[in-house]
Amino acid sequence: MKIALAQLNLVVGDxxxxxxxxxxxxxxxxxxxxRLIVFPEMSITGYPARDLLTRRGFVKAAARxxxxxxxxxxxxxxxxxxxxxxxxxxxxxxxxxxSAFYLDGQGGLDVWHKQQLSDNDLLDERRYFTPGTPTPxxxxxxxxxxxxxxxxxxxxxxxxxxxxxxxxxxxxxxFPYFFxxxxxxxGALSHVARRAKRPVIWVNQVGxxxxxxxxxxxxxxxxxxxxxxxxxxxxxxxxxxxxxDGYWHGVMPPVTTNSITxxxxxxxxxxxxxMRKSGxxxxxxxxxxxxxxxxxACLAVEALGPKRVHGIxxxxxxxxxxxxxxxxxxxxxxxxxxxxxxxxxxxxxxxxTLHDCFIDVPLDVVEExxxxxxxxxxxxxxxxxxxWLLLNASNKSELATGYTTLYGDxxxxxxVLSDVYKSxxxxxxxxxxxxxxxxxxxTLTKAPSAELRPDQKDTDSLPPYSILDGILRLFIEEGKSxxxxxxAGYPKETIDxxxxxxxxxxxxxxxxxxxxxxxxxxxGMGWRMPLVASSSWxxxxxx
Numbered sequence: 001m002k003i004a005l006a007q008l009n010l011v012v013g014d015x016x017x018x019x020x021x022x023x024x025x026x027x028x029x030x031x032x033x034x035r036l037i038v039f040p041e042m043s044i045t046g047y048p049a050r051d052l053l054t055r056r057g058f059v060k061a062a063a064r065x066x067x068x069x070x071x072x073x074x075x076x077x078x079x080x081x082x083x084x085x086x087x088x089x090x091x092x093x094x095x096x097x098x099s100a101f102y103l104d105g106q107g108g109l110d111v112w113h114k115q116q117l118s119d120n121d122l123l124d125e126r127r128y129f130t131p132g133t134p135t136p137x138x139x140x141x142x143x144x145x146x147x148x149x150x151x152x153x154x155x156x157x158x159x160x161x162x163x164x165x166x167x168x169x170x171x172x173x174x175f176p177y178f179f180x181x182x183x184x185x186x187g188a189l190s191h192v193a194r195r196a197k198r199p200v201i202w203v204n205q206v207g208x209x210x211x212x213x214x215x216x217x218x219x220x221x222x223x224x225x226x227x228x229x230x231x232x233x234x235x236x237x238x239x240x241x242x243x244x245d246g247y248w249h250g251v252m253p254p255v256t257t258n259s260i261t262x263x264x265x266x267x268x269x270x271x272x273x274x275m276r277k278s279g280x281x282x283x284x285x286x287x288x289x290x291x292x293x294x295x296x297a298c299l300a301v302e303a304l305g306p307k308r309v310h311g312i313x314x315x316x317x318x319x320x321x322x323x324x325x326x327x328x329x330x331x332x333x334x335x336x337x338x339x340x341x342x343x344x345x346x347x348x349x350x351x352x353t354l355h356d357c358f359i360d361v362p363l364d365v366v367e368e369x370x371x372x373x374x375x376x377x378x379x380x381x382x383x384x385x386x387x388w389l390l391l392n393a394s395n396k397s398e399l400a401t402g403y404t405t406l407y408g409d410x411x412x413x414x415x416v417l418s419d420v421y422k423s424x425x426x427x428x429x430x431x432x433x434x435x436x437x438x439x440x441x442x443t444l445t446k447a448p449s450a451e452l453r454p455d456q457k458d459t460d461s462l463p464p465y466s467i468l469d470g471i472l473r474l475f476i477e478e479g480k481s482x483x484x485x486x487x488a489g490y491p492k493e494t495i496d497x498x499x500x501x502x503x504x505x506x507x508x509x510x511x512x513x514x515x516x517x518x519x520x521x522x523x524g525m526g527w528r529m530p531l532v533a534s535s536s537w538x539x540x541x542x543x
Contacts, residue, residue: 009207372408402505418515
């Protein structure tokens with residue numbers, strides 16, 4: 001039997017567009033001689049649809065889209081992800097299910113409801129859906145198929161379907177990308193196939209919706225747990241495979257094993273899809289001659305092309321002499337639009353206006369923040385005037401510690417690097433420069449600085465990034481306690497200082513631009529800490 005895996009980039013809420021794409025891929029699969037085509041979870045509605053699922057009009061429109069698919073999918077069977085609203089037996093209210101619809105290509109329809117709801121920090125499905133109950137298998141050309149829905153195939157469910165006589169297991173999912181995610185997914189599916197002793201098909205969405213990024217990499221696994229076919233990363237694809245006696249014949253594109261390559265590609269598709277799906281064409285960002293803005297500019301050019309990227313350099317009295325040269329060289333290397341707008345006179349004017357208010361008050365970070373907020377003022381003004389979407393280049397290390405200025409360098413509509421630690425920004429820069437010098441080497445080698453006072457360095461306020469990022473990773477991504485972080489070899493005083501900054505600057509992160517999620521746990525939807533909370537719990541015994 002020939003089976004097609006439709007790895008699609010879908011738009012949340014675009015019920016007509018998603019339906020038409022599903023029909024287009026169905027016709028292509030039929031022309032290739034396929035008997036079955038499999039689409040991702042919630043492919044009719046797009047995913048994650050979040051509170052659109054609470055709108056009755058949206059749920060009804062999704063049901064109409066399914067009816068259209070029932071009518072038009074002919075001559076080929078299809079598994080399509082969507083939603084189903086079912087009335088309570090008592091007649092009051094309705095249940096909403098994440099569902100897999102099996103269309104037999106002859107007008108018949110079967111429905112499977114998702115049993116294991118995803119209740120992690122990004123995919124809060126229990127807010128919207130009711131868990132389903134076990135459902136029977138489906139037969140196609142003498143092959144018994146067990147269908148399931150979820151990020152990865154549940155082993156107990158797979159075994160129960162195999163015991164019930166399933167010859168093939170199909171799982172439709174939406175597995176968000178995170179750093180090194182591909183290894184985790186492959187291992188989980190291989191384990192299920194070996195233990196259930198059944199071949200497995202797993203179809204994943206590709207593309208980005210809001211902060212959530214999907215890598216695709218849909219997989220076909222044989223009964224020995226070997227990967228028999230794989231769709232590409234971060235690309236739409238119709239992967240056609242053929243099943244013979246439990247073994248597959250398909251294609252295996254080159255496997256990307258470099259996690260930094262995957263990280264780069266995830267950020268690029270995150271920018272591209274955010275722009276495409278929100279209707280913007282051009283982006284702008286502040287170019288300082290520093291590393292973060294340089295990497296963000298490279299990602300934007302890769303995503304959109306140089307003609308749609310505008311770099312703005314805003315020199316002040318504290319801007320180093322070589323910063324303009326570094327920013328200009330980067331712009332020339334990328335071929336993007338580069339503009340210089342001096343802000344020294346404006347800064348002097350603001351300080352003069354506030355002079356009488358600041359008599360006998362010593363200079364401190366307040367004056368530095370005036371400069372940062374002036375930059376935000378100019379960026380937002382240009383963004384509003386020309387309709388350019390403003391990209392923010394703050395990294396995760398800065399956001400975690402609050403080393404960033406509200407309404408200043410935190411301005412933006414999309415934070416490109418907000419889930420990338422500074423140490424990984426350096427690794428991204430090295431990868432971008434792997435074949436030629438795109439980012440000036442001087443940008444990579446100079447000490448990081450916010451350039452808000454003479455000779456300012458990041459290390460004036462923060463530990464070295466090699467230490468800072470290690471502490472933050474253990475605490476944020478790994479969920480380690482303060483004691484466990486100390487056991488990893490980091491100085492107690494440094495840990496206390498870093499965690500105090502992390503806990504004390506939640507109010508800034510609440511007001512930050514939405515960012516692209518590329519780690520196991522990032523800020524934004526996946527980080528729901530209270531704004532006002534004591535840090536005393538950090539010092540309690542964890543046993």
